[in-house]
Amino acid sequence: MADLRANLAGITSPNPFWLASAPPTNSGYQIMKAFDAGWGGAVWKTMGVPVVNVSSRYGAVNYRDTRMMGFNNIELITDRPLSDNLREIEEVKKYFPDHAVIASLMVQTREEWHQIIKDVENAGADGIELNFGCPHGMCERGMGSAVGQEPNVLKTITMWAKEVAQVPVIVKLTPNITDITEPARAAAAGGADAISLINTVQSIVNVDLDTFAPNPSVDGKSTHGGYCGPAVKPIALNMVKSCAQDRDVNIPISGIGGIETWRDATEHMLLGASNVQVCTAAMHYGFGIVREMKAGLEDYMDSKGFETLYDLIGKSVPKVESWEHLNLNYKIIAEIDNTKCIGCQLCYIACEDGAHQAIGLSEINGERTPHIIEENCVGCNLCSLVCPVEECITMVDVTKNKTHESWSDYMNNGKAPTTFDDDRAGGKHHWVPEPKDALKKRK
Amino acid sequence: MSDFKKPQTTAEYEANFPQLKPLMDANMAYYESSRCLFCYDAPCIKACPTSIDIPLFIKQINTENLTGAAKTIYSANFFGHTCGKVCPTEVLCEGACVYNEQDVKPIEIGRLQSHATTDAIRKDKSIFKKADANGKSVAVVGAGPGGIACASELATLGYQVDIFEAKAKPSGLAMHGTAPYKIANQDVMDEVAYLQRQLGFKVIYNKNIDTRRELNTLESKYDAIFLGIGLGDTRSTGTPGEQLENCIGATEFIEQLKLDPLSVTVGKKVVVIGGGNTAMDAASESARLGADVTLVYRRSKEAKGAYEFEYDLAKSVGVKALFSTNVTEIIGDQKVAQLKCIKTQSTDGKLENVDGSEFTIECDFLIRATGQIKQKDFLDLAGLQYDNRGKVKVDSESGQCSNPIYFAGGDAVNGGAEVVNACAEGKSAAQGIHSYIINK
């Protein structure tokens, strides 16, 4: 059976599922409950000089019947006194010596960093996470993402932390930056043992159309918040991949962002994360959600014959290339399985209005099943993505030229279009209807 | 006139008995599983006698982890597939779904459950954790859901288990009793065969344990004995004329229907006596065989034991009902021809015939769904205590009987409930047996 034990830069835990620094890790009570429910580690709610929070703190994006597809908050770091947190860290470690307890920290001066690191180490923390990610409230005070967005400052503070830290130091990155590898490299250069990403994405989730104030509203006004939950997973995955691929980063990654199921977690790890952290899913469903993640990962590993997490961590990293290396000779087209089609015609209108007019309707005998016009299909996937029926539209390989030719090969071999009306344009011989055909059906 | 014609072929029979809960395809399962809210301390789990972690297996279906879903189900209930189809989910898990509170259709838990288990059964997936053989052996009497659940759990704990079954086929009333529109025989057989392949208990068929000598052998040869003997034949109510031809007990009628459907001939005018689940099933079934069916129940409509949806189902196939009516005599030459009836009323909870309200009805086939007898003869033979209603006395946690080597569960203990209850009791008795044997 699969061995779920995880190791992030020397910090071990019984499984790779950690709670991210956030309300679920606000207290020893919650963390003990979480460990008891099966979580492998927890990053304590960021400690520092305690704050005062506003009331009305969260907003959400509901997508149709799915609640909290995206989640946003305007909370700050912990509002609890440090001594209370330290006492509770000590107690949690007494009960759960094999679980990972990480202290997330955010302070300002070198002296403060040194002092608080010693404090949490004395309390028994297995690692330290430097919160350079919080995108609201704290950055205006020169902390959080204000540091995360300044690679030099980030590097300096990381060095301060490393001056005293006995346990591994993780630097938590903000996604509110153009190129994530810059702060990631700065963290590595500053001596960080690992990075964790992503923190929340700056956001406004919605506006109340009657009061005109965005949510969450604090006495009629709002402020931008930090976005997380399932909606941010694609952003997180891309950033995790970028850091995993960068030779100058080259330190372990803790993947965070939009993880709710075993699949999300596995994707993070395939793209290079050594373990994962979860916040929104635990806030939505409680700690019990981990039982699905653990069981799912275990079943997946067993089905693939993976014995340890190392068999899968980073397995997808070499599968991501820059665009110019992708094979231009590879060709797929859509195929509709008539027996499965339910006649919604969403694929038809998607391709007709949104892609390449490669799907035709044949309304014979009230038959609503569309058909693919093969010579027009560019293999974009759109129809198969909008189709509500599993496996009804599949993409089939029709590659004729079996040699691998990429854009860079095209450039080297003179096959790439270079002028505006170049004959070598990819869509040159592609049929499109005449503009006026658009009005044909008008009565 | 009945809506149905008597089926002459298997295809016609199947058309008359379409599945109430047909299997879902992947698409349906995906949409349905997406609706689950993953409630905390979920009411559906609490409503399930085997406490399956329902939100978990639904989430596992939703994340394409069908193996994990099957594991979750089978770790709680060895008849996960059968239960998904035959459980009265309307009053169990689905009845407890919080969507009901909003008048939104509850999650189709039963069908999702069968969806996940079908996959494991068809692909013969190895999903059970099995301890090494511990050298101990247990005998199980009765291969019904109770017996098989107990045997399965014991097998996972490392026991060698032999099941002795009187009939030629396993699964007791889960196959011989449940209505054909709930589950196909083959589905039940496939699930039992899967468990047997995966877990390796032995079943000895056509072996009725009915002598003291046989019991002595079991007692000396095995470390413990589990009784999953269920209930007996239909109880006689002593109504004059019960011995006439075309007068049959409901469980006997249903067993014949299940084993050889095309051989069953019901008359044109069928009467079913009773107001319980079995009465409703028998009425629905005979209507689907082409008969004009009347249900006669001595108590009021409100007092009937059957679930409302079962009554609705019977009505939907044309079954009529006479409530507060007693059958006092069955009249006929060799065969049933008429029933003498009288209206009843309940005063202070006591049921009385209403003088002067006698009437007769035509009937050429009478099905008596008046309950099953308890297995007192067997229990006397085994020297086990039972209560005044004939239910085996057991310790409620371990399932242990008055003689400590015996354990029991299922209909024989609970007096007749559902497949899922027998599964729960069989499984927990296996744990009781385990702690009895290791502490012996």
Ligand SMILES: Cc1cc2nc3c(=O)[nH]c(=O)nc-3n(C[C@H](O)[C@H](O)[C@H](O)COP(=O)(O)OP(=O)(O)OC[C@H]3O[C@@H](n4cnc5c(N)ncnc54)[C@H](O)[C@@H]3O)c2cc1C
């Ligand atoms: C008509 C009918 C319809 C039903 N429909 C449903 C339904 O839709 N859904 C539902 O959940 N439940 C239903 N039930 C109830 C359900 O079938 C039972 O609760 C369940 O099968 C009980 O399981 P059991 O193992 O205790 O007993 P049984 O299923 O009765 O199994 C007992 C087994 O032991 C064998 N046996 C008995 N004595 C001996 C002996 N001395 N030696 C050897 N073998 C012996 C019998 O042959 C039998 O195979 C129905 C019951 C009936 C009668």
Ligand SMILES: Cc1cc2nc3c(=O)[nH]c(=O)nc-3n(C[C@H](O)[C@H](O)[C@H](O)COP(=O)(O)O)c2cc1C
């Ligand atoms: C209400 C709330 C408070 C948070 N507080 C902190 C914090 O104190 N420190 C921190 O490093 N990250 C904090 N985060 C960010 C989370 O740790 C995490 O990086 C982010 O939510 C993305 O993960 P998710 O998609 O699983 O929620 C907070 C997030 C939320 C929703």
Ligand code: SF4
């Ligand atoms: S979740 Fe509801 S009850 Fe709990 S603190 Fe927030 S607003 Fe109050």
